[in-house]
Amino acid sequence: MSSTVVAGKDVLDKPLKLLFPVWVVISLLIVLFPVYLVFMVSVAPGSALFGERPALFVEDPTLRFWNDILQRGDLWGPLFKSLAVASFTTLLAIVIAAPAAYVISRLPVGLRYGVVIGLLVTRMFPEFTIGVSVATRFARLGLIDTYGGLVLAHLIGSLPFIAWILVGTFETIPRDLEEAAQIDGASKMGTLLRVVFPLAAGGIAVASLFVWLYSWNEFLYARLLTTNQNTLPLQVFQAIDRGSRQQMATVAAVLTLPILLVVYFLQRYLKPGALAGAVKG
Amino acid sequence: MADIALESVTRKFPDGTLAVNELNLEIAEGEFVVLVGPSGSGKSTALRMIAGLEEITSGTVKIAGKVVNDLPPRDRDIAMVFQNYALYPHMSVADNMGFALKLRKVPKEDIAKRVKDAAELLGIEDYLQRKPRQLSGGQRQRVAMGRAIVREPAAFLMDEPLSNLDAKLRVQMRTEIAGLHQRLGTTTVYVTHDQVEAVTMADRVAVLRDGMLQQVDTPQRLYDYPVNLFVAGFIGSPAMNMVPARVTSKDSGAVVVFGSHEIKIPAKRLQASKLEEFKDKEVILGIRPEDFEDPDLIPERQEENLLEVKVSLSETLGSETIIYFDVDAPAVLTKDTMDLSSDASVEEAAASEPRNESTFTARLNPKTKARGGEAARLAVDASRLYFFDPTTGRVIG
Amino acid sequence: MSRSQEAAIGRPTDVAVPRVGFGRWFRKHKLEVALVIPLVAYVMVLTVVPILDTFRISLSGRAGNSFPSAQNYTSIFASRVFRTAIKNTIIVSLLSLSMELVLGMIVALTLHAKFFARGFVRTVALIPLGVPTIVSGAIMLLLFSRSGYLNSLMFVFVDLVNNIPGVNLEFQALSWTVAGGWRTLFTVAVADMWKVLPIVTLIFLAGLQSISEDVYEAASVDGATKWQRFMRITLPLLVPFITMAIILRAIDAFRIYELALVLAGRIEPVLGTYIGGRYLPPTNDPFTAASASIVLFGIIMIFIVAYLKFVAGRSRSA
Numbered sequence: 004m005s006s007t008v009v010a011g012k013d014v015l016d017k018p019l020k021l022l023f024p025v026w027v028v029i030s031l032l033i034v035l036f037p038v039y040l041v042f043m044v045s046v047a048p049g050s051a052l053f054g055e056r057p058a059l060f061v062e063d064p065t066l067r068f069w070n071d072i073l074q075r076g077d078l079w080g081p082l083f084k085s086l087a088v089a090s091f092t093t094l095l096a097i098v099i100a101a102p103a104a105y106v107i108s109r110l111p112v113g114l115r116y117g118v119v120i121g122l123l124v125t126r127m128f129p130e131f132t133i134g135v136s137v138a139t140r141f142a143r144l145g146l147i148d149t150y151g152g153l154v155l156a157h158l159i160g161s162l163p164f165i166a167w168i169l170v171g172t173f174e175t176i177p178r179d180l181e182e183a184a185q186i187d188g189a190s191k192m193g194t195l196l197r198v199v200f201p202l203a204a205g206g207i208a209v210a211s212l213f214v215w216l217y218s219w220n221e222f223l224y225a226r227l228l229t230t231n232q233n234t235l236p237l238q239v240f241q242a243i244d245r246g247s248r249q250q251m252a253t254v255a256a257v258l259t260l261p262i263l264l265v266v267y268f269l270q271r272y273l274k275p276g277a278l279a280g281a282v283k284g
Numbered sequence: 285m286a287d288i289a290l291e292s293v294t295r296k297f298p299d300g301t302l303a304v305n306e307l308n309l310e311i312a313e314g315e316f317v318v319l320v321g322p323s324g325s326g327k328s329t330a331l332r333m334i335a336g337l338e339e340i341t342s343g344t345v346k347i348a349g350k351v352v353n354d355l356p357p358r359d360r361d362i363a364m365v366f367q368n369y370a371l372y373p374h375m376s377v378a379d380n381m382g383f384a385l386k387l388r389k390v391p392k393e394d395i396a397k398r399v400k401d402a403a404e405l406l407g408i409e410d411y412l413q414r415k416p417r418q419l420s421g422g423q424r425q426r427v428a429m430g431r432a433i434v435r436e437p438a439a440f441l442m443d444e445p446l447s448n449l450d451a452k453l454r455v456q457m458r459t460e461i462a463g464l465h466q467r468l469g470t471t472t473v474y475v476t477h478d479q480v481e482a483v484t485m486a487d488r489v490a491v492l493r494d495g496m497l498q499q500v501d502t503p504q505r506l507y508d509y510p511v512n513l514f515v516a517g518f519i520g521s522p523a524m525n526m527v528p529a530r531v532t533s534k535d536s537g538a539v540v541v542f543g544s545h546e547i548k549i550p551a552k553r554l555q556a557s558k559l560e561e562f563k564d565k566e567v568i569l570g571i572r573p574e575d576f577e578d579p580d581l582i583p584e585r586q587e588e589n590l591l592e593v594k595v596s597l598s599e600t601l602g603s604e605t606i607i608y609f610d611v612d613a614p615a616v617l618t619k620d621t622m623d624l625s626s627d628a629s630v631e632e633a634a635a636s637e638p639r640n641e642s643t644f645t646a647r648l649n650p651k652t653k654a655r656g657g658e659a660a661r662l663a664v665d666a667s668r669l670y671f672f673d674p675t676t677g678r679v680i681g
Numbered sequence: 682m683s684r685s686q687e688a689a690i691g692r693p694t695d696v697a698v699p700r701v702g703f704g705r706w707f708r709k710h711k712l713e714v715a716l717v718i719p720l721v722a723y724v725m726v727l728t729v730v731p732i733l734d735t736f737r738i739s740l741s742g743r744a745g746n747s748f749p750s751a752q753n754y755t756s757i758f759a760s761r762v763f764r765t766a767i768k769n770t771i772i773v774s775l776l777s778l779s780m781e782l783v784l785g786m787i788v789a790l791t792l793h794a795k796f797f798a799r800g801f802v803r804t805v806a807l808i809p810l811g812v813p814t815i816v817s818g819a820i821m822l823l824l825f826s827r828s829g830y831l832n833s834l835m836f837v838f839v840d841l842v843n844n845i846p847g848v849n850l851e852f853q854a855l856s857w858t859v860a861g862g863w864r865t866l867f868t869v870a871v872a873d874m875w876k877v878l879p880i881v882t883l884i885f886l887a888g889l890q891s892i893s894e895d896v897y898e899a900a901s902v903d904g905a906t907k908w909q910r911f912m913r914i915t916l917p918l919l920v921p922f923i924t925m926a927i928i929l930r931a932i933d934a935f936r937i938y939e940l941a942l943v944l945a946g947r948i949e950p951v952l953g954t955y956i957g958g959r960y961l962p963p964t965n966d967p968f969t970a971a972s973a974s975i976v977l978f979g980i981i982m983i984f985i986v987a988y989l990k991f992v993a994g995r996s997r998s999a
Contacts, residue, residue, distance in 0.1 A: 015906065015907045015908055016907070019907075023791075023794075023796070026791065027791065027796070027802060030788060030791070030806070031802065031805055033875075034805055034806060034808055034809060035805065035808070036830075037809075037812075037817070037820040037821075037823075037824065037875065038808060038809075038812065038820075040820055040823050040824065040830060041816065041819070041820055041823075044823060056832065056833045056836050056854075057828055057829070057830060057833050058833070059830065059833055059834070059837070098719075099719045099720050099723060100720055102716035102717070102719075103716055103717040103719065103720035103721070104720075105716065106713045106716045106717045107717070109713075122724070125724065125728045125729075126932065127932055127978070127981055127982070127985070128728075128732055128978055129935075129936045129952075129953075129956075129974050129977045129978055129981070130936065130938075131936075131953070131956045131957070131960070131970065131973075131974035131977065132731075132732055132735050132971075132974040132975065132977070132978050133727075133728060133731045133732055133735070134731075135731075135735045135738065135956075135960055135967055135970050135971045135974055136730075136731035136732070136734035136735040136738065136971075137727065137731045138960070139738075139967055140731075140734075155727065158723065158727070159727050159728055162720060162723055162724065163724070163728075166720060177368065177370065179366050179367075179368050179370035180370050180372060180373075182335075182337050182357075182364075182366070182370065183364070183366060183370035183371075183372070183431075184372075184383070185336075185337070185356065185357040185358060186335060186336075186337075186357045186358070186362065186363065186364045186384075187358070187363075187383050187384035187387060187431070187435075188358035188384050188387040188388055189358065189387055190356075190358070191712050192712065193387065197383075198372055201374050202372075202373060202374055216811075219813070220813040220814060220815070222813075222814065222815050222938070222939045223938055223939070223957075226957070226961070227957075227960065227961070236813060236815045236939075239813075239815045239816060239819060240815055240939075240942075240943070242819075243815075243818070243819050243822065243943055248823065251819050251822075252819070252823070255813075255815075255816040255819045255820070258813050258815075258816055259811070259812055259813060259816050262811040262812070262813065263808065263811045263812075265811065266807060266808065266810055266811030267804070267811075
């Protein structure tokens with residue numbers, strides 16, 4: 004180490020100071036340029052896209068492709084399916100995971116971590132390992148191309164995740180409060196409904212947004228369980244496969260827009276601190 | 285209002301610890317009883333068993349003459365004040381206080397009136413619409429009290445309610461709680477580890493250790509007649525001085541000898557007790573710091589029972605002066621005295637080579653001239669000596 | 682013990698393990714049991730059972746009567762496409778993992794520093810998290826294809842540089858995605874990295890924030906340079922966070938599917954696209970898909986165990 008001291012001391016300071024703003028600007032571009040591309044291409048006239056140097060700016064934007072997909076109507080089905088599946092998945096995930104997460108959070112420490120790790124281990128399996136069997140069975144049960152089948156499949160990935168987050172939320176609610184409620188005359192169920200769940204509302208809301216996002220974006224199970232009733236991600240894939248660049252970009256933009264909004268509102272919950280506990284635990 | 289009775293109540297934790305061991309305690313209607321003891325003594329567990337928050341392994345708990353072992357907390361008609369207040373963070377102060385009544389389907393107007401009355405009693409009527417997080421520690425404490433008062437329960441259970449307050453506020457709230465009890469007259473069971481809190485507030489104090497009841501009595505009688513070394517050392521501040529000693533006869537009468545000091549035992553004290561049986565055997569002598577005095581400041585001068593000591597440190601408190609001095613006799617290191625001190629150094633001292641020295645404390649009239657580093661003479665009130673059996677720790681009386 | 686004590690009220694929420702007897706424990710915790718059962722049942726029926734079922738399918742013979750049989754495994758390992766898929770999966774995963782870690786660390790250090798508009802930059806840095814994976818695949822297609830925007834950018838850059846007298850660079854438009862080989866795999870890795878960099882950054886940022894400022898102050902008083910402080914203090918203290926990032930990300934990287942499907946298609950298969958291709962029409966071969974997915978799980982397990990044993994274990998003892 005001592006040999007690098009000479010190189011280290013002041014030599015690093017100056018380039019860092021000079022390069023820092025440049026680096027920040029470059030990284031902002033790296034993040035923003037691809038997103039810009041989707042929206043730009045979706046309004047680009049065909050002529051702008053060809054050749055070895057497609058134009059980086061659109062001079063005469065056109066809403067043709069937006070009009071097309073909005074009017075042709077083959078967007079509404081997938082949009083509705085994606086919305087419905089994401090919403091039902093979220094609802095069911097909370098109804099199933101929240102009560103269980105509460106109980107898990109009240110287990111003795113060793114057992115609690117055992118259960119949480121067990122839940123996370125299910126995530127180590129490739130979706131295909133679960134999906135091959137699930138898709139085969141769903142096919143037999145007639146669940147292919149149904150909303151219900153896809154909701155059930157999306158719950159596989161969401162439940163361990165939401166349960167894990169909510170266990171952390173419930174752990175922060177002191178047991179004193181439950182005891183106080185019991186002394187005040189609440190039953191066990193009353194304590195949960197009037198004290199515990201209202202206090203966990205913030206955590207439940209954040210967790211459900213994550214689940215909603217997951218389901219909205221999910222591609223693999225959707226592909227395994229769909230033959231003709233696409234979700235939005237499948238619609239994007241179809242456009243990639245056989246559409247024009249602008250069609251692809253337009254459907255992609257439709258899929259992305261709500262998410263960018265959600266992430267924008269979610270960002271205050273995406274605090275690094277929220278993860279710190281998970282790492283130490 | 286109701287009386288509470290614990291009959292051979294035992295709580296064994298899943299890991300096998302006996303948190304409370306055969307506890308018998310009767311609390312009369314309207315009485316203020318304090319459970320006091322060091323941490324791990326089982327005082328909180330006992331309270332929680334009365335509340336219904338802790339399983340009762342064996343024995344019975346009765347409230348108003350009715351066995352409540354099987355009843356959930358909500359059917360016991362008790363209110364509890366928690367150490368951390370346990371205020372519902374998502375409810376306003378008024379909703380916190382009215383929650384129990386709401387669950388009982390008390391009409392809205394009645395709730396509002398009772399909440400308002402309790403808030404006035406506690407001086408928190410201005411905060412009723414605030415959320416707990418907008419309140420100071422003292423205000424939260426009051427809301428927690430208010431939540432209990434509004435219920436008009438058969439009994440209040442308080443689990444170290446003042447331990448999260450700063451020293452000044454604690455003294456103030458102590459008086460307020462005692463005042464409230466006088467006004468409302470509700471049966472109260474109060475848990476604390478602070479013996480000052482216990483003796484200042486209680487009608488009766490129950491001293492617990494290791495899940496076992498040591499003694500239960502009025503504060504004054506606990507102070508005057510402790511049953512064993514543990515109670516003697518626990519009640520009173522500064523704590524009682526204790527030292528190994530020997531009772532022997534001299535031509536002038538019986539004396540107790542410790543180190544190079546000796547104190548004459550009044551004949552009456554000797555006859556009235558079993559102390560005779562311990563003659564020439566080792567005993568543990570206890571002297572309360574307030575039973576020392578500067579001989580120059582006693583109206584009728586005393587010529588006997590004067591200890592010649594070297595003062596190591598003196599603290600002037602204005603109303604009194606506390607002095608510390610070393611005595612050339614080893615410190616008492618029995619289980620009783622070790623339980624009294626959470627300080628690990630005591631156990632270390634017990635493990636290491638015993639030093640032939642122990643520190644005494646004396647509370648003197650502030651006019652005393654005794655100063656740190658100087659020699660002094662101290663008069664001992666020989667009628668107030670305590671003697672304990674060193675093997676059992678029990679008082680010899 | 683009397684009947685009345687049997688029904689004694691426990692600490693309401695203390696769901697201790699049954700010690701005294703299951704019947705009694707159950708009666709006391711009826712509600713709790715009822716609350717966990719749906720989750721447990723779901724995970725059993727729709728996760729544990731399918732995993733075991735896929736394992737069974739992978740060992741089933743096509744004829745259906747020769748269970749257990751390693752036939753599926755021998756046939757996939759005999760396939761050159763499958764072996765390529767394994768190789769490609771490992772290359773893409775390790776490539777994207779190492780890029781994510783290095784860049785994630787740099788970005789985290791950047792965002793940890795105090796500078797003007799840091800809040801805004803942090804928000805922007807999270808954007809890729811909100812871009813659906815399939816969309817990021819579409820974006821990368823726009824960027825990396827032959828008439829793609831990366832080439833456009835390169836031309837702009839080359840033109841700029843050529844304005845400097847005496848410099849004369851030549852640039853040939855490149856096709857990344859359909860080229861095959863390293864270039865295609867690199868494209869997939871970059872796409873994956875762009876998408877998940879925010880997660881890695883967030884984990885590292887959490888780690889950086891957990892290090893108390895006085896440790897650095899003490900180190901600079903002791904005369905440590907910036908580089909030394911990073912190597913001697915930051916990195917060692919970040920080890921648990923790095924481990925978490927690696928494990929979380931490795932699991933996902935090995936399972937890569939959408940991006941590879943869109944960007945590499947059949948040109949360079951990875952295990953994900955291989956399995957998908959076998960299972961879905963027109964191939965419709967669940968046996969091959971099942972056994973390949975078990976192999977994929979095996980690779981993930983080997984990586985995690987090896988990592989924990991050789992890397993994380995050693996750095997902790999050091």
